[in-house]
Amino acid sequence: MDSDGREEAAPLVVVADCSSSDARQPKNHAIDTHILSFAFLFIFSAYGAAQNLQSTVNTEQGLGTISMGILYLSFTFFSVFASVVVRWMGSKKALVLGTTGYLLFIASNLKPSWYTMVPASLYLGFTASIIWVGQGTYLTSAARSHAKDWNLHEGTVIGGFNGEFWGFFASTQVIGNLISLLLLQDGNEGGGSTGTGLLFTVFLGCMLLGAILMCFLSKRDEKEEDFPSHASIATLLKSITAPLLEMRVLLIIPLLAYSGLQQAFVWAEFTKKIVEPALGVSGIGGAMAVYGAADAISSLLAGWYTSSLFSVTVIVSFGSVLQIAALLWLVFGYSLSNGALGSVLPLLIGAIWGVGDGVFNTQINALLGMLFKRDTETAFAQLKVWQSAAIAAVFFLSPAIGLQAMLIVMIIALLMAVSAFLFLTLHVEKSSIEVQ
Template sequence: MNSPEAASSGASDGCDSSREILSKEIFENADVHSIVFPKKKIIKNLTLLCVAFVFMFAAVQSLFALQSSLNKDEGLGVYGLAIVSIAVIVSCLFVPSPMISLLGCKWTIVTAMFCYVLYIAGNFYAVWGTMVPASLIMGLGAAPLWAAKCTYLTELALQYAKLTGETATAVVNRFFGIFFGCFQTSVMLGNFASSLILSQKPENETEISKELLDRCGASYCTGDEDLGNVTHAGLKRPPAETIYTLCGMYVASGVVAILILVTFLDRLAAHPDTPGKKRPLISVQLLTATFQQTRRREQLLLIPLTLYSGLEQGFIGGDFTKILHRIKELCREEITSYVSCSEGIWNVGYVMLCNAAVDAVCSFGFGKLVKDIGRIPFFVFGSFLHLSLQVVFLTWQPTSDSLALLFVFAGLWGMGDAIWQTQINALYGVVFHNNQAAAFSNYRMWESAGFMLAYVFSFQLCVYVKLYILIGTLALGMGGYVTVEALQKRQTPGRELNTEKTSELPTVKA
């Protein structure tokens, strides 16, 4: 998932890649000369952090997956997500350092989560006047949330390593693995809950007309006005009562997450969580280094693939599963590109649950396998898998009996996404090992740009045009990747980049 969060979010949040470099920097610089917590308290705080993030992101990521279904008038949902992505880019560069310096990690996490709850609450009355500021607030809170989480989690791991005598790298990787393993369950739980609430089909539902089905899939263009007066109850916006129930459940879940942290999470007394410590108000050095990094040859070559990472996550959330637009004037019903169009809105959550489950399993499994067979085969397989699916989407016509295939396609797309999210992160860590802060800042900037473009395209372009954009960007990205591999091999004769040991780099996805 994922989302701009996600990213995946999915989105999950468009700033996903910052987590890896932040943990790396803290690992190198954290002050752990004194042990603050005993082992049991470290495990307790790790558990609380995991549980709180599951509660928060079960709500947030599920709501992201439904944005253009629930708030489709004039593209409010997808434009709101684009605004989130823009705010995340700005937030990543400017907000985390001064906020953590002022509040410390615990209260930075709590404050940032409150920004997320405000976004969820904005969906109770979703109009431009509420959703635009709510999206901005959430996007600005995203980077400090993940930066503070990484700081706190890594500090716990370093203290645990000092207590147990294990290597710091091993414990940091283990703690991050535990956290993101739990985090992935939030995507599945949130989508499952939303599907249960939206699963009440209207009693008078009729079969989807052939006229409407002909406009499902790649042939759908926002603004088409040649469908006539077609009706299908499964494509209607859910009743207001259902939306209130859904948003109420999400707000409650977010509030529970905040209460868990406020009540039970311990503040770190060591250096990373000490508020008031002098730090630069703006990450000027990181900002300058980020733009200098963009001019590097290898970075320029990797921009298309990084951009594709955001585009493909935006596509699975913004075009494959959700209602895009309400046809105006000639009909009062909505059509979708794939899932809602042929199956109804109640199946969106179930399909995304399948996507998230496969993504989570493959992210873990591929991370293990890459040590044995290298990274190049995974990049080749991922590109072949996504390219094949994109060709299928261009030629395939969904029908009312296509549900099983939709689950298969969603799962396969998640498998490819697992490759991009884990292996591109690892690739950046190896290629730019001497300048990782600026490199990962570039990663999150270009991936967030991909998210933003995907959400803007979602309301402006026909589905087949978006698929051609994906195919072109993927082809360009793989060309750049192959060139980077060749350059690295030339610079270090006798060593292939794809067999570089990267187990010491956190390569996790959320």
């Protein structure tokens, strides 16, 4: 089909081959990846920026911080059951339902109180688990269908689709923070037609655009026979606990948990204890924009070079080396300084951390798509269970422990995660060779 031999150009943009013996035009599943990426771009440009602002705009009795902790605890709990719901509903319906929680959360910020924020956070925890398991399932299904229909290498297509999606997703940090910076540049945090009132109204409009785009996704062919509507509680519990008895899942759990830890570190520790002392509150938006830009670029590049389990192993190892170098630097070499150097160092750390985050996002999702072909929903549910549990732990522990203690915890967690991951990939690679 690719007579010129350049098969790698086909995963994202496909040109019809008129010489094909098959008269039926294969479907370009990459279009669904574009729609999904833009939908998440609108939704999470709003939500990501709103999340970054919670500790500063909703300060009454710690309403913003506590709401985020409740949100991620709810996210953790419902992620346990998310695979069942997504498999029952189908990934497209799950994605559409998932947008409702983000809409409600942004709307509650227009009138923040314990009576609006706490229920909205609880509901968002449920819908976030649904939308993220749906996203991983839908994107993987689209990649597999695209590879099959166009006779492409499946691993390469999965990597390319994940690279595009996570590149768009990482860009939300840049766009959302720039919107916040523009609308709050005068320091006006009042409600009504200015300040945060206008900001969250704009965010609500972004959410609506993203929700509308979700409705244009194609319905994917997904299996439902494993979870009939009349399934017993025992059957459902078995489907939830069975993955924990599989060695591949147990070996990948430390990496899933660390991916949550390193994200929450940016939100809870990096901005508060590294960026703010050096650049002030006004510099947080700029630092997060640099982090997001590095994240987006690394996501695209990592996805582009992903084709097999070996490439995933190499890329994850590269991202791990970068982050452990940054952690060791913060523990033993970093100190607050004046002048241009003091302003540049936090931005450099943010860029390094963004590269690592882009690597982990693309490669973990590609890895799950490659290893768990029969139980895709369950694999992505495990990702969100351990990821959100780690995020919630950081939010609740951050006020109680110092930066040095958190950095040591991060180093230990990363070393454990990489060790288990390397054992997993070497074991799986060896097994696949023996089978051949």
